[in-house]
Amino acid sequence: MWTILATGAGVAAAAAAASYAGYATMAPGSQLYGQTLVHGNDPQQMALTYDDGPNDPHTLHLLDVLAKHEAKATFFLIGKYAHQRPDIVRAIHGAGHAIGNHTYTHPNLIFVPVKQVKQELEACRKALGDAIGTPAPLFRPPFGGRRPDVLKTARSLGMTPVMWSVTAYDWSAQSSEAIVKKVDSAIASHPNPQGEIVLLHDGGHRAFGTDRRYTVEATRALLEEYSAEGKKFVAIPDLKT
Numbered sequence: 001m002w003t004i005l006a007t008g009a010g011v012a013a014a015a016a017a018a019s020y021a022g023y024a025t026m027a028p029g030s031q032l033y034g035q036t037l038v039h040g041n042d043p044q045q046m047a048l049t050y051d052d053g054p055n056d057p058h059t060l061h062l063l064d065v066l067a068k069h070e071a072k073a074t075f076f077l078i079g080k081y082a083h084q085r086p087d088i089v090r091a092i093h094g095a096g097h098a099i100g101n102h103t104y105t106h107p108n109l110i111f112v113p114v115k116q117v118k119q120e121l122e123a124c125r126k127a128l129g130d131a132i133g134t135p136a137p138l139f140r141p142p143f144g145g146r147r148p149d150v151l152k153t154a155r156s157l158g159m160t161p162v163m164w165s166v167t168a169y170d171w172s173a174q175s176s177e178a179i180v181k182k183v184d185s186a187i188a189s190h191p192n193p194q195g196e197i198v199l200l201h202d203g204g205h206r207a208f209g210t211d212r213r214y215t216v217e218a219t220r221a222l223l224e225e226y227s228a229e230g231k232k233f234v235a236i237p238d239l240k241t
Helices: 002-026 058-068 079-084 086-094 115-132 148-156 178-189 213-228
Strands: 045-053 074-077 098-101 197-202
Touching: 002 115, 045 058, 045 098, 045 148, 045 213, 058 079, 058 086, 074 079, 074 086, 079 115, 086 098, 115 148, 178 197, 178 213, 197 213
Parallel strands: 045 074, 045 197, 074 098
Antiparallel strands: none
């Protein structure tokens, strides 16, 4: 009987460990598989980050909104879109925003062999470099998916992994108000004020030209709301950590 109970406890423990290990591959705040940047330490700062661009026309509209509020942001770009529209990449860079690597085709890297992970990062790095002529040392894994080899490969290429502390859920939002509400709720739920990194999207990984008008309008609202509270909107390299 004791053997059966011990075996059962061992199976349960193994299942719990496996479940946590799987959770840690996707959870933005997990540090189990290696250190990643999740937030800053200055509560007066906020870093708006945009994934899956460049995208026409919504990335360009975002640049107009950000410029109007003298805000800086970070854009994690998909390589194949950067190759398609290097002019938008140059516009982002020229406006003083930070640019990061979001792989070339946007696969979930927890399912990708190490060799292919490196190819994805290198191909995206080349597309970005061809567009702006300088390195893009920031990296965000698609879907947030990573494992030890993914982070090790990124660091071997001189890249800093960046996750996020606030999810806007803008990829499925039905209004700009819904996006703002998600951001406000997430920030209010944090027990200690911090320099939030907000996950937004200026494009869509499934197709170039994805409609992100709600994200543009939500960005406008967030800039107005949090600027009034004294927040400064900074790019990731300027986030105090």
